[in-house]
Amino acid sequence: MNAGTAPPGFTEFVSARYPALVRYGTLLTGDLGHGEDLTQDALVKTYRGWQRLGFPAGGDPEAYTRQVMARAAWRAGRRMWRRELPAAAPPDRAAAGNAYDRHDTAEVVLAALRELPPGQRVVLVLRYWAGLSEQEIAAQLGCSTGTVKSRASRAIATMRRTVTLTDAFTLTETT
């Protein structure tokens, strides 16, 4: 970023918070590459709104960026994160035995996240990882609390049905 043209504080904000935002994006999309793509797109929007929104003194640029990311991922049913499922580590449902023969927990969970429709994945992350209430999620995504409830319920049900994730849950409990 050109220090001469970037608004004051933007470069420092990006440098400091980029890794955390990419991890958030990875959860929202189920994939590092798409997660980083989502992060950079959101940061471009943050850049554009930086002075208008009074960052950093008059607001929280990270909260704004996370909200932009969540909304973009929510709309992703029409976009690339749904069409392009990464094939580098596909979930192996047919395999019997311990999932940890080939996957560690991180791979298992990310593979399970990729299996979810974008809407369910976003609600799951906001509800269980970010710790937002159903009302807060509904407000952030611009939908009803009923929609949030149903997406969260389906997401949990889908994950419970995933053999590899069941294994992961079991192993998590015993370690």
Place this chain on the structure above:
Amino acid sequence: MTERIKDLLDEAVSRVEPRTLDPAAAVARRRRAQRRRTLVAGGFAVLAVLAGGGLVVPQLQKDPPVPVAVPDRPLPVPHFADGVLVSGGLRLPVPPGWQAATETRDRSCADSKRTILIADRLDGIPEDTAPACRLAAITVSVRDEEMSAPARGLVAEDGLVAAPPISMTLPGGEPAWLSNRISAADTIGGAYDLHLVLPWSRTTVFFRMSLADTQRILATIRTEPIDAGRLLVPDVPAVAELIAPDQDSVRHGKTTETAKIFEVVRVLRDQTKAVPDNKACAGPAQKGLRLDIGTAHVVVALGPHCQEAVSSLGGRVHFSNDAVTELETLFGIEK
């Protein structure tokens, strides 16, 4: 259950590290690209309306204009990120056990032979101007000035002229210019110094180590260059000088004639086959042609299989034999 899912999600991304080492620069590039796409889309829409329908759009998409290199490249701020030195498009991993020093922060270094130093602005070679760790094995600096290929001076009939340049394509595609060839022939008294100039990143890397160590470090470099395009050159430069290789010496010509310089600029801008990063091929074994034209420095790597020109201001194109001949004729140094 809530806590268990949160733990699992945390664990899922606990080892995730961004692939981009310079995110601020990546965001800036993305912002510029989005702006360009918006402008191009707007242009297509206007043309479509003016042409009375949709026919014009597919015609333009079939043969899109060759992009010109990005002219507003910011001056990079070299820094260390996750054990890697980042400066513009340059990614130079800090060797294990080495000290990563920054002149503005570190006033000295424990072992200069195992130190990478980010120097403040240098006016010459590090030994003369960098107050901290003057003899660092690797010194990196950024210049907010013209970037030109380093060259020894050669005595010609009418004075001292710069030797033909030596080109290199770094992994990832960024062009670089070398002060000497990477071979034992350029080792003087067992010592080997190399200046590696990355014009697009406005970064110079000074190596002060053995030839073998230099080769080892060079092999670890990666680059993320800005998209190349047609050559960027000044519109109305006041002076132009061409230096071409000859058998044992160089041929060179210089002109301040406006008409001739206009023709030189035209020749450069007529070369429209931009070389993408993954197709770039210039290497140190090739002979080079050097054209200094106003504030731009254009280097042409010559050869039957890979002949491409790079401008210090931006842009990389295939350079035809006809264009080489035309330049030499304009400067009166044709064979």
